[in-house]
Amino acid sequence: MVGNVSSNDVGIVPIDPMNDGLVRSWVDTQIAAVRHDIDGFPRPSPALQRLRLLLPLSSYRVERWAAVADGTVVGHLGIQMPAKDNLHMAEADLEVHPDWRRRGVGTRLLELLEERAAVNGRDTVISYAVDEIFDRPGTDTPGKHFAEKHGYAVADTEICRRNDLTKVDDDDLARRFAEAWERAGGYELVEWTVRTPEELVDGVARMEARMWTDPPMGELDIRPAVYDAERIRAEEQSLADRGQLTVAAAVRRVDSGEVAGYTAINVDPGEEEFAWQDDTIVDPAHRGRRLGTILKIANQRQLRRYRPMIRYVVTWNAEVNSHMIDINEAVGYRRFFRELVFQKKLA
Numbered sequence: 001m002v003g004n005v006s007s008n009d010v011g012i013v014p015i016d017p018m019n020d021g022l023v024r025s026w027v028d029t030q031i032a033a034v035r036h037d038i039d040g041f042p043r044p045s046p047a048l049q050r051l052r053l054l055l056p057l058s059s060y061r062v063e064r065w066a067a068v069a070d071g072t073v074v075g076h077l078g079i080q081m082p083a084k085d086n087l088h089m090a091e092a093d094l095e096v097h098p099d100w101r102r103r104g105v106g107t108r109l110l111e112l113l114e115e116r117a118a119v120n121g122r123d124t125v126i127s128y129a130v131d132e133i134f135d136r137p138g139t140d141t142p143g144k145h146f147a148e149k150h151g152y153a154v155a156d157t158e159i160c161r162r163n164d165l166t167k168v169d170d171d172d173l174a175r176r177f178a179e180a181w182e183r184a185g186g187y188e189l190v191e192w193t194v195r196t197p198e199e200l201v202d203g204v205a206r207m208e209a210r211m212w213t214d215p216p217m218g219e220l221d222i223r224p225a226v227y228d229a230e231r232i233r234a235e236e237q238s239l240a241d242r243g244q245l246t247v248a249a250a251v252r253r254v255d256s257g258e259v260a261g262y263t264a265i266n267v268d269p270g271e272e273e274f275a276w277q278d279d280t281i282v283d284p285a286h287r288g289r290r291l292g293t294i295l296k297i298a299n300q301r302q303l304r305r306y307r308p309m310i311r312y313v314v315t316w317n318a319e320v321n322s323h324m325i326d327i328n329e330a331v332g333y334r335r336f337f338r339e340l341v342f343q344k345k346l347a
């Protein structure tokens, strides 16, 4: 079939977690899209996709929709809306199966996105699209044309990097780690998995809040976040319930116990090859003492102790975030693709 789809061909339905056929097809479409669009990027974990439907984070209001033709999911839309802060914002992922593109499915999902954002009182929509895959010049990157066509403006530019742990030079890391500690007198490292130690949880909440405002984020309208120990506990419980492994590390002052920096890596359930670098932050009052390098090297090693067969860790940084990028390159991350962050203010 060629040409735009009529409303009879494609229906858009909320994803019912108990509808096994729908959920399976939704996951298959996501996997097909990743394979087609970014070869070498982690395939969505079928287990995690299902568990996300059943166990959403309580700090977000989440809607998930599927475009369905003949009982098969041909496109999908996820809308994440912060529930404790940033009540103006809706963050979207929107994807169409590679075999169903240029027939208007994406446009219909985008119309629904803007409608649902407005119904939920959100006036700022944020979405992501690949701009360029560095070792595959000429790859089709439709998302940016689609977003621009629909009035979305580039508000930030991010680079996705991948660290191939089989290529990491352990001796070099050991030297960097020792040198970093020479600059970090008066601090100590604490490592854990899954549950933040009680004496660190307030400090980690302070760090997580800063993640929303400290890193460079271009023109994105992202406002201060509200984090406390209760939110940290609720989020880590959700991740644990979903079978996601978190390995984390913090540095703190030996004298006062004050948390000065924090980092975390997550591994999806059933995943054997990839891990995701989550937030990393050093408090501005404690920067310039190599604490970021210490955190990154220590936590990468901790991941390797827990999951020695994981090969890649994936991370994103704003293209201009040179301090974090320098550390990432030093511990082995290499450029994979550029991603554009689009934003639209709804009238």
Ligand SMILES: CC(C)(COP(=O)(O)OP(=O)(O)OC[C@H]1O[C@@H](n2cnc3c(N)ncnc32)[C@H](O)[C@@H]1OP(=O)(O)O)[C@@H](O)C(=O)NCCC(=O)NCCS
Residues within 6 Å of the ligand: 033, 037, 093, 094, 095, 096, 097, 100, 101, 102, 103, 104, 105, 106, 107, 108, 127, 128, 129, 130, 140, 141, 142, 143, 144, 145, 146, 147, 149, 342
């Ligand atoms: C971007 C995406 C969602 C578009 O879905 P789609 O169903 O093909 O979109 P539509 O058919 O509604 O396209 C609407 C318009 O977007 C623009 N567009 C879409 N794909 C394009 C491409 N490959 N090149 C140039 N323009 C394109 C065109 O203006 C198109 O209108 P036209 O076909 O009349 O020229 C789909 O390509 C996709 O899933 N890409 C990967 C994920 C992604 O990038 N998501 C976007 C987040 S903002």
